[in-house]
Amino acid sequence: MADKFRVVIVGSGPAGMSAAGRAAQLKLKHVLLEKTDHLSDTIFKYQKGKHVMATPSQLVLRSDMDFDAGKREAILEIWDKQTEACGVNVQYNAEPVKIEGEEGNFTITLKNGDKVLAETIVMAIGTQGNPNLMRCPGGDNKLVQYQLDDPGEYYDEHITVIGSGDAGIENALGLAADAAQNNIVTILNRSPEFARAKKANVKLLMEAGEQGKVDVRTETTPAEVKDGELVLETRDGQETIKCDRIIARMGSAPPRKFVEECGIEFTSEDREAYPKLTPAFESTKKGIYVIGALAGYPLIKHCMNQGYDVIEFINGNKDLKPADEPILEKKFADLPGGKSVDEWLEFFRERVTILNELSSLQMREFMLDSEPRRYRRGEVIFEKNEPGSSLFAIAEGSVAVEIDPDDPSITVPIEEGSIFGEVGLISGRRRGATINAAEDLIVVEISRTAALKLQASVPAAKRAITRISTERQLLQMFGSGLTKEDISEVVDTSEIMNVRAGEAIIEEGSEGNDIYVIRVGSMVVEKEIGGKPVFLSYLPAGSYVGEMTLIAGGMRTATVKAAIKSEVIKINGDAFKKVLDKHPDLMRKAKQEMASRQDVNAFVEAKKDSFSGVVDMYSGVANFLVDNGIGEATDVLLIDENLCVGCDNCEKACADSHEGLSRLDREAGRTYAHLHVPTSCRHCEHPHCMSDCPPDAIHRGPDGEVFIDDTCIGCGNCQRYCPYGVIRMDKVPPKKPSLLSWLFFGKGPGPGEPDKQWAAENSDPDVEKPKKAIKCDMCAGINGGPACVRACPTGAAIRVAPEEFLTVAKLEQEDA
Structure with missing residues (x-):
């Protein structure tokens, strides 16, 4: 019978190799099993020449093996030499297929039939x-x-990389690095952020x-792979x-x-859940320890520290x-109770619903990107209309949400274990309400980046956030004194x-009584008249549709389809x-909504013969506006070219309100009939x-x-992401003196002009000055509203929300 090892390490990646190195240094009888003929197969499979990062930078490395940022080849060479120098016992081409036995007496069966005996086992097999x-x-x-082993192998190809993580990004960059290869590289990310x-x-x-080396496509997914082609699902439909x-x-x-x-x-x-582990990495099977990516810690420095530990x-x-202990101790230092780091981690994990299924190791990584905070009773956590996109999770205590601006004493509670601030996280909007600590409070503030990462890597957390946000959206929308208990079945059965874009959620003439709440994006409602679809109305995010057949029965009376890529909550009708x-009050409210939609349907039916030409024209205008991004706008500038005289007062007024730099290009943009959509910010819902x-x-x-505040660093990401070309990078001029100062004392530039000295200094192409992002801010803070509208002498320029003009009710007003 073969000798028994004190510890058998399975997998020679950074975690396993570091563990074997420590075992060798401590003179423990060990063996490192590697299924290939080389060490660290995960790093070995990185693309050639890949730059390997050593993050997080604030974390010290605790290992007998060296590691610093550098090229893949150099790192592998160092590890090969140090593994040999440390006297690590490595067995190559040794792939375990079965592990049997108990702590102190494990038998590992290899693929070739050999058996290895162990007292303890360290699993560092990764997930790749x-x-x-x-x-x-x-x-x-x-x-x-x-x-992707070697990006240099590919020439003159159209290559699409799918994936929003580091591996996908590095593959795309590697394939596009050498212009001589002449590759056309596209990367797809289903989310708006990486x-x-x-x-x-x-x-x-x-x-x-920005340089045109990679076509970066966000909110895009593969729909179908064909020979030589890839069908994409984008915000605006298939491509x-x-x-x-x-x-x-x-x-x-x-x-x-x-x-x-x-x-x-x-x-x-x-499918993506991780094993249950103790703080010492021991699994539920006594004597078997799990470290590295399999434990939920994929970063190399983390893995190597775990191997040592x-x-x-x-x-x-x-x-x-653990090596991150000092960092976490500092984070928890101001909290009451004198708990240890492990106790605090377990405290937050147990008490906060969205963190329940994180392992202790995942909790440590999560807290490195988050901030625990305490508040005294009555303290304000944030106020209504404050900017902020972080998420708050309540570990102890509760908060009070002010729901009546005129009476702060009217509040609704959010209890221990729940979250708040999800509106800012999901929509990017300012805080929707003032929230106070209803009692002494301990929360964890989760940055937007950490929250998105949490949802991407922990399915249970994403489900919990989705459920809470859905529940609150329904309560806010339907009101009528409803509680979360009243709609628990609705939320449980919702989807x-x-x-x-262009996909229908309701088809005219079909059966069904489900209701649809628009969570993200927008919908258009159409009805077939004389064999042609006629545009009835526009539904922005926050609207609902489908209640007519639920209340009145019968078939669906209109078609509802997405104006842009959207997200809806499908509510079970029953x-x-x-x-x-x-709830009679809610029923009355729903019947009123239904009655208004029935009036629109009846109006169109009554006018379908005598008014068909106007209906066709209106429908064409509406579809044009939706096709040009109005479907995701909240405020859009339109110009009636029948009234516009081309004086450019709108551009001059915009420039005069913004230190001489206009945010508007009147002539640019597209036109349908007499309606023109100039290049100006649409202030999109998302x-x-x-x-x-x-x-x-x-x-x-x-x-x-x-709007863009003064903390802009001029990176240009916003300009690249905007699909409508309404953001530009420009040098920022100094503040202008007032109009009266110019008029009476000749100070500064005239209306619509930038500072003359600044303009002269910036006309020199050899003088490079920092730029910042510039876009329309709807003249926020300026009395009277948008200057472009106020300056139009003929009333041709208007700024409106889509729902104000994309409605067939306008026809009724015109007919009257």
Whole structure:
């Protein structure tokens, strides 16, 4: 029988290699099992020449192996030399297929039939061998590959990279690095932000996008893979691009079947869940420890520290604290109670619903990006209309939400374990209400980046945030004294649906009684008249539709489809009918809404013969506006060219209100009939420009205006993300003197002009001065509202919300 090892380490990645190095230094009888013929297969499979980062920078490295940022090849060479120098016992081509036995007496069966005996086992097998696969039609096409070894191998190809993490970004950058290769590289991200990737990588990608090296497409997913083509699902509908190769880097999941067969339990049934572990990395199977990516810690420095620590724990060092302990101790220092770091981590994990399924290791990483805070009773956490996109989770106490601006004493509570601030997280809007501590309070403030990362990596957290935000949106929308208990069945049976542009959620003439609440995006309502679809109305985010058949029965009376890529809450009609029946006030409100829609339908039917020409024209205008991005606008500038005399007073007034730099280009943009949409900010419901602003300089004001504050660093991300070309990067002029100072004393430039001295200094192409992002802010803070509208002598320029003009009710007014 073979000798028994004190510890067997499975997998020679950064975590396993570091563990083996520590075991060798402590003279523990050990063996490092590696299924390939080389060390650290994950790093070995990185693309050639890849720059490997050493993050987080504030974390010290605790390992017998060296590691610093550098090229893949140099790092692997150092590790090979140090592994040999430390006397690590490595067995190559040794892949475990079965683990049996108990602590002190494990038997590991290898793929070749050999057996290895162990007292303890350290699993450091990673997750890269179990990648997430493409699941769209054609996902098994030969164009698709899940690994990129050498970007330099590919020439003259149209290559699409799918994935928003570091691997996907680095693959895209590598394929586009050498212009001589002549590759056309596209990267797809289903979200508006690259939440999983390191900031440095995102910055490099954005720069490559600006330079035209990589086509960066956010909010885009693959719809179908064809030979030589890839069909994309975008915000504005489907698009087909040429594609010779797809590099799919969509993450990976733990090799669950093998791990569970070893007797190890996971935190949940989710495919991407991680094993249950103690703070010392021990699994639910005594004697088997789990470290590295399989434990939920994919960063190299974390993995190497865990490798060192786990061997110390196995060797009896019970007093060893993790390397991030000093950082976390400092974070928790101001909280009451004198708890240890481990106690605080467990305190937050147990008490906050969205954190319940995080492991202790994931909690440590999560808290590095978050801030625990305490508030005394009565203290204000944030005030209504304050900028802010962070999420707050209540670990102890409760908060009071002020719901009546005229009477702060009227509040609703949010209890312990729940969250608040989700509106800012989801929509980017300013805080919707003032929130106070109803009692002494302990919360964790989760940055937007950390919240997005949490939702992307922990499915249970995403479900919890979605449920809470759905529940609150329904209560706010329907009101009538409803409580969360009243709508619990409605929320339980509801479904979040992603709807592509042009896709119908309701078809005219179909059956069904479900109600749809528009969560993100917008919808248009159409009715078929004389064999042609006639535009009836526009529904922005926050609207609901579908109640007519629920209340009155019959077939659907109109078609409702997405104006842009949208997200809706599908509410089970039968569940909502129970709520209506129990709440007469809500039923009356729903019937009033239904009656107004019935009036519109009746009006169109009555006018379909005598008024068909006007209806056709109006429908064409409405569809033109939706096609040009008005479907996601909250405030848009329109110009009636029948009234416009081309005086350009609107541009001059805009410039005069903004130190001489106009935010408006009157002549640019598209026109339908006599209606012109100039190049000016639409103040989108979910602004593209907010997608990745490093200093968080873009906010939404109390009147809905999207503005850029003085913390802008001029990175240009907002300009790249805006699909309407309404943001530019420019040098910022000094403040102008008042109009009276110019008029009576000749101070400063005239109306609509920038400072003359500043203009002269900035006309020199050899003088490089910092630039900042410039866009329309709806003249926020200026009495009288938007200057462009006030300055128009003929009334041709108007700023309106889409729902104010995209309604067939306008026809009724004109007819009257």
